[in-house]
Amino acid sequence: xxxxxxxxxxxxxxxxxxxxxxxxxxxxxxxxxxxxxxxxxxxxxxxxxxxxxxxxxxxxxxxxxxxxxxxxxxxxxxxxxxxxxxxxxxxxxxxxxxxxxxxxxxxxxxxxxxxxxxxxxxx
Numbered sequence: 012x013x014x015x016x017x018x019x020x021x022x023x024x025x026x027x028x029x030x031x032x033x034x035x036x037x038x039x040x041x042x043x044x045x046x047x048x049x050x051x052x053x054x055x056x057x058x059x060x061x062x063x064x065x066x067x068x069x070x071x072x073x074x075x076x077x078x079x080x081x082x083x084x085x086x087x088x089x090x091x092x093x094x095x096x097x098x099x100x101x102x103x104x105x106x107x108x109x110x111x112x113x114x115x116x117x118x119x120x121x122x123x124x125x126x127x128x129x130x131x132x133x134x
Contacts, residue, residue: 017132018042018059022052022078023067023094028117032065035125041132049073049081056082061089062132068095068102076105083109090131094119 019036023029024047033043044059046052049070056064064082066075075093082089093106096117106114112131115124 016042017062018044019063019065019128019132020044020046020052020055020059020061021065022046022049022070022075023065024048024069024071025067031121032124035121036128039125039129041128047071049075049078052078053081056085056089060086063128064089064091065128066091066093068093068098068106074102074105076102076109079106079109079111092127092131 019041021029021033021036021043026047029045033045036043044055046055049072052066064079066078068075070078079091091109091111092113092115093111094115094117095103103114113127
């Protein structure tokens with residue numbers, strides 16, 4: 012499959028999950044950049060234009076919501092998928108108010124994730 016040069020920023024502090032999801036995306040021909048922390052993600056968005064952000068809601072240094080609102084100042088309404096294993100209802104509500112493409116609850120099916128990302132970068 013020819014690369015479409017779409018890029019995804021994948022932000023999660025779980026290195027195993029992050030590496031596994033990155034492999035799935037790279038198999039789809041997507042350029043994938045990984046970050047473990049929110050500050051790292053914000054810096055990357057300032058340097059690279061991503062087609063999609065995949066943000067864990069709970070990061071070691073800040074929430075995925077805070078990352079999104081910080082980068083939304085740089086990008087006009089970036090496409091985003093949030094994911095979480097455990098987040099407060101308040102944090103989930105804050106995330107949903109940002110109108111992400113989807114909020115995935117971990118664990119989720121890899122096929123669901125792949126199809127969601129595929130549709131997100133195609134539009």
